[in-house]
Amino acid sequence: MIATAAGSQLMLRMLAPFVWRSADKVASKLEGFAATEAGSALDMLKAAELTDDPKLRWLFFRHAMDEARHARMFREAARALAPDARATASEYNLIHARRQNLFSRMPLIEFIAFVYLAERRGELQFRALKTHFRGQAELEALFARIGKDERFHVAYSHKLLKTWRAEGQSLAVTRALWKVRGVRAWEAWRRSGRILGDVTSRLTLGTMYLVVLPIFVLLARVFDPPTPGWKRRPSPPSTLAAARRQF
C-alpha cells in the first residue's frame, strides 16, 4: 500500500518528471516504496494471523505475500540503479519497516476501507509511473507487474465493501471510508506538525546550548575532568528505597 501518492493521476503524471528526475532520485523513491510495502506486508500478515474468517485470512495472507514481494522488487530495482549510494538507506529502511497494527486498531470494515483507499491510490500512482517510464523497459515492467497485484487488492477490498453494503451495512461502510480519509488527513497534519516541532525544538535547544551551557562547561572541566582507569565505588545498595530511585 503506497501511502505517499496524492491527487489525481493527471497530477501524478505532471509531477512525475520533477519527482523522478534522476537515477538517484528514482532509486531513493523506490527505496521509499520498498519500505512502505515491507511495512504493509507486516500489517497484512498480522491481519491474516488474527482474523478468524477463513476467506479473509486467505485474502490477507496473499496480500501480505504480494507486498513482501513488491518490497523486494522495489529494493532490487533501486540497487540496480544506484548500487552503492542507496545501500545503507535501503538496509536501514527494510530493517526498520514499521507495522502500524491496523487490524487490531480498527474495526474490520474500517480496516478494509483503509486497504481499499490505500490500494486504489497506489494503483493510480503505479499506472501513472508505468506511463512515465515508457521506454525504460525494466521500470515499466516493474510498475506494470506491481500495478497488476494492486488491482487485485483494490478489487477484493472493493468487493468486500460492496458485499457489506448489500448486506445492509451501507451506512457503516460510507462512514468507514470517510473516517479513513479523515484520519489520513489528520495524520498528514500531525506529520507536518512533528517536522515543525522538531525544527523548533532543535533551534531552541541549540540556542540554549550556546547561551546557557558555557557557564557550566568550565565547572565541568575544572571539577569533573574525565579520568581513565578503573573506578572503585561501593556496590549499589540492595534496598527497596534505593531501587525505587532513578539515579
Next chain:
Amino acid sequence: MIVLGISAFFHDAAAALLVDGVVVAAAQEERFTRLKHDAALPVNAARFCLEQAGVTIAQVDHVVFYEKPLRKFERILVTHLREFPRSLPQFSRALATWLGKRLWSKGELCAALGCTTEQLLFCEHHLSHAASAFFSSPFQSAAVITVDGVGEWATTSIYRGSSGPDGSKLELLEELHFPHSIGLLYSALTAYLGFEVNDGEYKVMGLSAYGEPRFLDRLEQLCAIGDDGALTLDEKFFCFQRHPTRSFTPALEALLGPARVPGAALHLPARDEEDRRFADIAASLQKLTERYLLALSHRAKALTFERNLALAGGVALNCVANRHLQTHGPFEQLFVQPAAGDAGGSLGAAQWATHVLHGLPRVAAMRHAFLGAAYAPTEIARFLTDCRVAYHAFDSRADLVDEVARLLSEQQVGGWFQGRFEWGPRALGARSIIADARDPKAQDRVNRKIKFRESFRPFAPAVLAEEAARWFDVSPTDQLAPFMCSVVPVRPETRERLPAITHVDGTARVQVVHAEDNPAFHALVDAFRRRTGVGVLLNTSMNLKDEPLCASPAEAYAVFARSELDFLVLENCLIERRPS
C-alpha cells in the same frame, strides 16, 4: 514472588518474567513487532510473559527496569559539557529524545504496562547484565565481567557473585567509565567497515576469519590496554561522544585508509587489495578484542580468586573471543547467558530483584533458551487450511523426523518450527533453517537463495551431545555449547566431511543438542545420524536478511514463501515446495 524485568529505549527491548525465581517467560519485543532490534517499550513482550504465567500486571510484585535513567541522563549532559562546542550537532538531537520520552521513563513504563509507581524498581545497567550472567549460570560463586558499549557511566565492570544460605550477593569491585569502552571501539570499527552499528558486529566477527591481523599495531594506537586490564581510548579517533551519526573521525581513516562504503561489494576470499584490507582490519580488531578480554579476565581473577567466570554485555556475544577466553583465560569454566546483550538486561533486572533484593534462593541454572511463545498444532493446521496451503500432518514425531531426515539427506534445505521460540539472537532448534552439513553447496545456497545475505558469513552446526566430541574439539562440560556462544575447532580429520559448517579458519559456532533439553530437535538430528552416519546438521535462524527471527507460524510460512526453502515443518505439519 512475581517479578517482571524490562529493558528498553536503546536497542533490543525485552521482557522477562520470574515466578519464585523460575524464569517462566522471556522474549524480545522485535519478535512481536517484526522491527529488528526494536527499542520501544516491550508492551507486547510483557503481555506475552504475563499470559504465559497466567497472571495480570496487578499480581506482579515488582516491575524492574534495567537501568537508572537519570544517571544515564547525567552522563549525556556531562559528556556534552566536556565536548563543548563540538557536541552542538548531537546536543539538540539527544536532548529532544530525552526530554520527549526517556526522562519520563517512570510515567511511560506505568502508562504502557499498567503498573503503579510502587511496583516499579530500577536496577543499574551493568548490574542487570551481571545478574543475568551469574544467576543463569550453574556457579554458586564466580567472577562476573560485564562488557558492552555503555550503560549509565560504566562500560566495563567486574563483580563477584556468590550464593549461599544467607542469600545471594553481587559485589561491585571495579568499573571503567565512558568513553573508554571496547564495545564502542568495536562499534566504531563496525561502522568503518560499512556495517550497521548494533547489528553488524557479528558480521565483522565472521569477516575476521578471512584476514590476517596485520593492522594490529595500528589498532593499538586507538587504545591502550594497561597491565591492570584498564582500557583507555585515544579520543582523537572517535566522535560517538559528540556526533549524532558518525562514530569515527578522519584521523581513523588517515590511520587505516578510507572507510568501506556501506553495501559496497565485498568478495571473500579477497579478490583485490581493498577486500583484503577490510578483512585484515576485521581480523586485527578481533585479535585486539581477544587480547583485551584476556587482560580483563586476569584482572578479574586477581580481584576475586574465583574458579569460574560469568560474562555478559554485548561483547559477550563475540563467540570467537569467548573461545579464546575458554582456552587461554585463567578461569576453569565460563558461562554466557544466550541473550547476553541489552535484551538480557530485562532478565538480569528481574533476577537481581528476586535473589539479591528479596533474597529468594536460586532454583536452577538456565539449561535451555526456549522461553518464548509456542503455537498449538491445531492452530497451525487451521491457519494452513485457511491459507489454502497443502500440507501433511504426521501423527507421530518418529515418522515426522524420519521423513525430514530423508529430505535433508537428499540435500534439501528446510525450515524447522517447534515449540517455544528462543531467547536471544541464536536459533537453537525451535525456529531454525536446517540443511545437510555434508553438502558442500549448502552454505552458498542458503546464503544466496534463502537468506539473501553476505556470502562470507558462515553457518553453525547443531550436533548431538553424544557425538559432539567425534566431530568437534568441545568439552562435555562446556557451558557455552548448548547456546552457540562459542566457536570450537572442527576436528581436522572430519573437516572435509562437514564443508557446510566449517568456517574458513577451521572452526564452527557449535550447538550441542541434549535430548532432555531439546527433545524434538535432538530426535531430528538423531534420525539424520541413523540415516547418514553423521549426527550434525547446519542450523541457522529462520528469517531472511535483516529481519528478526520468526515467532509465529504465519511468519515462518512467509519466510518459506519468499525464499527457496524446499520444505517447512510447522510442529507436526510438513509443507513441501511444489515444482513451479
